[in-house]
Amino acid sequence: MFMVTTNDVPGYRVTQVLGEVMGLTVRSTNFGQGFTAGFRALGGGEIPEFTQLMYESRYEVMNRMWGEAVQRGANAVIAMRFDSGSLGSFSEMCAYGTAVVIEPVNGAVPAQPAAPAQPAAPPAPAAPPAPPVA
DSSP states (O other): OEEOSSSSOTTEEEEEEEEEEEEEEEEOOOHHHHHHHHHHHHHOSOOHHHHHHHHHHHHHHHHHHHHHHHHTTOSEEEEEEEEEEEETTEEEEEEEEEEEEEEESTTOOOOOOOOOOOOOOOOOOOOOOOOOOO
């Protein structure tokens, strides 16, 4: 399945528009993650616990959107977007787009429905620079 942020897929034509599809999740960190993240926030910089939470949330909402598109008979989602926000101490993530049926033009390879790939873990934060030698 193609999931693209563009309004079309090069080499394909849209033959049917099936409507908006979306995936939504609201999450919180567990006590340990929140406690550790609070201490990391004191020093500034990236907070890996929250970065991992956002990666996992993004993967979940893409899967939910993909599932809804497949249920409707789509083989692509176009004009896909992410939206995120917070509800108090909770993190909300949404993916949405337009479910469509596409067909190849001029011998392009047909789209095959497949689940989104499992995301890689976020990159490890870089070590802080060494203090200057006096």
